Amino acid sequence: MDNGEIEDIDTLVRTRRALHAVAELVLAGPQYRTSGTIRLRAALGGFATRAEPNLQVVGADLVAPGQRLFLERTTCAALADAVGVEAGPPAGLYQDGCGLGPEDVIEAEPGAAHRIAQGFVVGDAALRRLLPGADPVIWPEHFDLGVTEAAVNYGVSPGDDFLAEPYAYVGPHTRRSGEYWNAPFGAAVAVRELGGVDGVLAFFEQGRRLAG
Structure with a gap:
């Protein structure tokens, strides 16, 4: 595939x-x-x-x-x-x-399970590079992998009602405005569009800068 x-x-x-x-x-x-x-x-x-x-x-x-x-x-x-x-x-x-x-x-x-698993693996690696020493957690409530720093959530969702496929997200606790912030909870991009760990990390880093 x-x-x-x-x-x-x-x-x-x-x-x-x-x-x-x-x-x-x-x-x-x-x-x-x-x-x-x-x-x-x-x-x-x-x-x-x-x-x-x-x-x-x-x-x-x-x-x-x-x-x-x-x-x-x-x-x-x-x-x-x-x-x-x-x-x-x-x-x-x-x-x-x-x-x-x-x-x-x-x-x-x-095949679908592999796609979801890859989202978690890529997200985990990107989060650990974004925040060395972080311990990304998969929370059973929403089944997403994430960490929080300075009132901003970073993570990967396997998909939900907002976007059916695995996606990376940045979610500030206080709403931001601008082109990057394309989701009701912050920003989100499908993992497949980001091209692996480096792409997911770049997305997180951009969100970190813009979240201030």
């Missing part, structure tokens, strides 16, 4: 919703109940927990010690049961989320 191509949008959205559900209900919720944190991290091929239980999503698969489960016409309840955790979000911490329950059927397409 060429970097300029986009998967069928319906497939991309369906896959993103599936991955978001797994991130929230199978990784972050059980991690919160076991280890007291909802923070997830970008990992090679996808994303992972930071503490027990040791779980990772690689492409369109859930990986646990000694197990690899396909995210193909399954449910978060079934996945959680297979890896020995209880499916469910971290209770009482936020209002939004994936919008799916443990028994809802999910399915992730490998």
Whole structure:
């Protein structure tokens, strides 16, 4: 697949919703109940927990010690049961989320999952270069990877109602005006348009300058 191509949008959205559900209900919720944190991290091929239980999503698969489960016409309840955790979000911490329950059927397409994973990997590398010593976090509420510095959010979203595909964003806590600020929350550009880590970093650096 060429970097300029986009998967069928319906497939991309369906896959993103599936991955978001797994991130929230199978990784972050059980991690919160076991280890007291909802923070997830970008990992090679996808994303992972930071503490027990040791779980990772690689492409369109859930990986646990000694197990690899396909995210193909399954449910978060079934996945959680297979890896020995209880499916469910971290209770009482936020209002939004994936919008799916443990028994809802999910399915992730490998090509679309790779596109989303690459967004996280590229974003993580760019954020660490922008802010050396930063610890980018994937938050399960909105399933975005981000850091905050001086009242400005920097990150990568796997897509949402604003833009269906993975995009980099800069979001000042106080609204700015000007050509760069093209989104209701600040600025956003599709990751595929930025050409890799250097392009995403340049986008972040421009936003940092303009945010003042």
